[in-house]
Amino acid sequence: MREVAQQASVSVATVSMVLNDNPRISKATQIKVRRIIDKLGYRPNRLAQSLSSQYTRVLAVLLPPLRHAFSDPYFGELLSGICDRADRLGHKVMLESAKPDFLRERKHMELFERRFVDGMFCLGVNDRHHFIKDFAAAGFPMVCVNNYFPDLKLDYVVADYRSGAEQVMNVLLQLGHKKIALIAGASETQTIRDIMGVYSARMGDAGFETDESWIADGRFTEEGGAAAADEILERHPETTAIFACNDKMALGAMHRLVELGKNVPGDVSVVGFDDIQQMAFVNPSLTTVHLPLYEVGARACELLVQRVRGKAQKVAERMPAHLVLRDSTSIVSGRGQ
Amino acid sequence: MREVAQQASVSVATVSMVLNDNPRISKATQIKVRRIIDKLGYRPNRLAQSLSSQYTRVLAVLLPPLRHAFSDPYFGELLSGICDRADRLGHKVMLESAKPDFLRERKHMELFERRFVDGMFCLGVNDRHHFIKDFAAAGFPMVCVNNYFPDLKLDYVVADYRSGAEQVMNVLLQLGHKKIALIAGASETQTIRDIMGVYSARMGDAGFETDESWIADGRFTEEGGAAAADEILERHPETTAIFACNDKMALGAMHRLVELGKNVPGDVSVVGFDDIQQMAFVNPSLTTVHLPLYEVGARACELLVQRVRGKAQKVAERMPAHLVLRDSTSIVSGRGQ
DNA sequence: GTTAACTGCTTAAACAGTTTACCAGATCAT
């Protein structure tokens, strides 16, 4: 920068102002300086800029410490939305995994304290993750992505799980299903509780009271989904439909059903949640709820950037979800009754 | 830092040396200063550290600009390995997407020039991506992950595609298959050419000469795999086995086969490549080649960090792959002959 | 007729560290 200033016979401050399109710089100086910049191939050092301006223009994404978190299409789709939008807003995205060590050493706070990042996204958090309160307490910008905490004053952007669940229950009931089981994930997650609430309510409305024996925990994984399917069929062999709270569990359940010699959807209908890409290509293709994950991520990013700039107030948005009917659901079969 | 120095009645230089475990600092001063640091909750500003030390300890991952790149388990697994190892080595990971604009504006170079990052990983690149030469030319540390360029002097870490392909061909031939088709990806990719080379050679060895009518391009996607399956069956209805160069294409092909009323593996065996996690849970579960993607990513990270520190020489490693037999392959059926 | 707000630019301080050259005192060999 000094070199540019020298060659253009102006001060470094002027060069700085040229770079920042400060209106106080005359057209002539603008052009003169820019010409030298191009000639010299000068690029401002972002570390120095950040040091001085107090903004790093870097955002962190905190992912749960699952072995396959990065290769999980669910998180991937959120990440995709976040990254695309961040790029458009001139921000970089950094990846972090919320390992126990990471949290114990308060690294999630260090990210801010040491000026690594301006803001943070939390993905896959639930009520047991007490650390999320730290951000708000310290006044660091943070947005919960596709999750929320009614009791805490935290920013969030979330897909409409209730509406999605309503649509699933409607279609299953209309297809004549009465023996509907639910494969849930961790009930420490508010969105899962939303689905469970809708499930119980709609079953009750339809006159088919269910108890917790109709609900199994699939731990959000394929293996868990398979195990949950086992549990359910053992407790209720008369089950004609299984509603899983995410696609991975639905896939695991479906795989297990086929292994057990059941026909999907002939004997048992299966419905997922999320609509991750592959689900159109499994056999049978999976009926599921499409969540606008990309858009949720993108919107969260927009709002986080506003927060960083001190603009946004309370951030809380809910984005629409819709059912995608495929081949894993059908009208209840005669003998299923 | 000034505050710490003052309270400990030493200079800021001393505080800096304490933080960096400089041996010139006495035990007594060490302890005295550290006590004040803890008391004040002081955290060194990484921007200032980087500005001064010339190292950012940030690495960038350049992903191809595919709509679902982030949610692709293939990239996810590589990313997972990279991130875990980077964390252990005290480095942060930044995400970048190689969009046309990005490259046109030389942003991939700016990342280095503006001191954003110390090094870079390139994922999913092929011979058409001329920009990869820029790094070497400018002397910026870069490692190609799970891909390589025999003609260029670039660092890389790659899974052993040839050995994987050998294993596939061995098992298919042993199962009695003769009419084996190949679904390839972009032939601009060296690893794909490796597979194609093995395929042709082994078919030739076994006395079953094939020509390009037995090879279709599946563009690495499920849709492409499905279309490729169509092509192949149209040209060669007698096909008894399909070998796809990645799992996504295998899944697409399998889905199409089932749609066409074929039984997998009864009528047609299908083999994939990569062993992404879900493939154990599709119907039928997919026989595929397990690539140590996590390890490839981790190793690439180790080597990149060494490169950044100026230690490593030429980096070029190949990691072993092995076949995973599942339910999508079987002995060739009588009528298939 | 005074005050205030421009004009386009410069100077210097601030941002928060690291590193190098140097220094005073202690230790050691001659």
Next chain:
DNA sequence: ATGATCTGGTAAACTGTTTAAGCAGTTAAC
């Protein structure tokens, strides 16, 4: 006693930006 070496520390220069304050002259507002 003298010079050489070691020890533990300091002051100052350095990294590359942004930004507040200021310069002297012009113009608009009250």
